Amino acid sequence: MDAESEGIPPIATGSGQTTATNDTDFDLAARRKMFMSQPSTVAIRRQQAVCVRRAHKIYGTKKNPNVILDGLNMTVPKGAIYGLLGASGCGKTTLLSCIVGRRRLNSGEIWVLGGRPGSRGSGVPGPRIGYMPQEVALYGEFTIRETLIYFGWIYGMTTDQLPNASRFVKNLSGGQQRRMSLAAALLNEPELLILDEPTVGVDPVLRQSIWDHLVEITKSGNTTVIVTTHYIEETRQAHMIGLMRGGKFLAEESPADLLAQYQAESLEDVFLKLSVLQNMGKRRRSSIAQEVVEHVRIPAISNPALDLSPEEDHGEISGEFGDNISMSSRGPDAVTPEIQAPPLPPEEDTKTPFVDYLKIVKPNHMRALIWKNFLWMWRNVGYVVGDTFEAIYSHK
Numbered sequence: 371m372d373a374e375s376e377g378i379p380p381i382a383t384g385s386g387q388t389t390a391t392n393d394t395d396f397d398l399a400a401r402r403k404m405f406m407s408q409p410s411t412v413a414i415r416r417q418q419a420v421c422v423r424r425a426h427k428i429y430g431t432k433k434n435p436n437v438i439l440d441g442l443n444m445t446v447p448k449g450a451i452y453g454l455l456g457a458s459g460c461g462k463t464t465l466l467s468c469i470v471g472r473r474r475l476n477s478g479e480i481w482v483l484g485g486r487p488g489s490r491g492s493g494v495p496g497p498r499i500g501y502m503p504q505e506v507a508l509y510g511e512f513t514i515r516e517t518l519i520y521f522g523w524i525y526g527m528t529t530d531q532l533p534n535a536s537r538f539v540k541n542l543s544g545g546q547q548r549r550m551s552l553a554a555a556l557l558n559e560p561e562l563l564i565l566d567e568p569t570v571g572v573d574p575v576l577r578q579s580i581w582d583h584l585v586e587i588t589k590s591g592n593t594t595v596i597v598t599t600h601y602i603e604e605t606r607q608a609h610m611i612g613l614m615r616g617g618k619f620l621a622e623e624s625p626a627d628l629l630a631q632y633q634a635e636s637l638e639d640v641f642l643k644l645s646v647l648q649n650m651g652k653r654r655r656s657s658i659a660q661e662v663v664e665h666v667r668i669p670a671i672s673n674p675a676l677d678l679s680p681e682e683d684h685g686e687i688s689g690e691f692g693d694n695i696s697m698s699s700r701g702p703d704a705v706t707p708e709i710q711a712p713p714l715p716p717e718e719d720t721k722t723p724f725v726d727y728l729k730i731v732k733p734n735h736m737r738a739l740i741w742k743n744f745l746w747m748w749r750n751v752g753y754v755v756g757d758t759f760e761a762i763y764s765h766k
């Protein structure tokens with residue numbers, strides 16, 4: 371329902387942030403009832419490449435909590451390039467880590483490629499996802515080819531499918547190492563590619579060619595890309611942008627729609643305006659903020675990221691649960707509770723015995739791991755022997 375066409379005073383939303391466009395303070399609960407909630411069944415969530423609902427993630431202790439995700443909703447349609455934007459430290463990496471199953475939410479839901487990260491048969495984490503973490507996670511003592519062999523074997527590729535390159539990773543520049551890391555994520559043409567700041571330390575020409583490549587691989591509609599960056603303007607080539615701030619999304623729209631709705635010349639401008647709107651809060655607004663509102667044509671609610679509908683659950687999932695591992699389901703299109711088998715020992719997981727992880731290591735993973743460990747030890751034997759001799763002689 372279009373709020374403006376219904377004669378309802380439009381509101382700006384930021385995943386739950388609301389702002390009236392005139393001086394009347396609207397009661398949020400009453401306004402929520404005026405909008406039809408978006409259909410959000412499990413079936414619809416499973417159709418998305420990624421769907422996050424009511425995500426809460428807290429670091430720190432109970433006494434001193436650091437809330438990173440605060441009821442965040444995110445919808446990444448299949449075949450899209452999704453630009454995840456936000457200031458340093460706002461929680462982008464944390465969100466991505468939860469999506470790929472490296473971390474767990476305190477509460478909320480995550481659906482990735484139709485399944486729950488970490489659940490058996492979901493392929494997540496696994497070959498269906500290519501993940502380029504922010505920190506370059508490569509072995510310096512490996513050559514480019516050996517690195518690609520390692521990741522290729524992990525993905526179940528054969529050696530003759532892999533390119534040849536004999537330079538050592540440690541001898542590559544920072545930018546080259548990031549490209550290497552990107553290549554490893556792209557290697558097996560995953561359905562979902564998650565890139566955490568792939569263009570940091572990369573020159574503008576290469577940055578453009580990385581974006582061109584992302585556009586190319588998403589053309590078929592079979593590959594989805596989530597990409598974080600601090601260079602807001604480069605996400606103009608994205609199909610959708612999520613602007614993250616204060617543990618929520620301020621907006622989740624296409625770049626063109628954002629620019630039009632906020633009458634802005636640049637996406638940075640949009641982000642600034644939305645940030646001011648968020649700061650204003652619901653009731654008290656400074657005159658400066660009011661001015662911003664007056665210059666902003668406020669979008670109608672059209673996106674689950676901005677969903678103001680009551681947090682009812684449509685009966686599919688038991689609302690809050692401690693992590694993504696256990697869930698119960700109900701309703702006609704709900705999924706059967708899956709038997710969960712965590713693929714990696716996540717950082718917080720102290721309960722699952724290590725032997726259980728060993729049971730689920732696939733033969734190709736084991737082959738890659740043994741080969742990687744052997745290679746690493748072989749390359750480092752010189753250092754180990756040298757250190758040992760040094761230790762012995764220094765104690766003489």
Ligand SMILES: Nc1ncnc2c1ncn2[C@@H]1O[C@H](COP(=O)(O)OP(=O)(O)OP(=O)(O)O)[C@@H](O)[C@H]1O
Nearest residue numbers: 429430438456457458459460461462463464465504
């Ligand atoms: N394991 C952790 N334990 C405690 N706090 C953490 C942990 N990881 C991240 N944080 C904190 O959570 C916040 C969000 O961090 P995160 O890395 O997700 O942000 P980001 O948006 O990716 O930042 P950047 O753009 O600088 O990479 C930061 O304040 C960070 O210090």
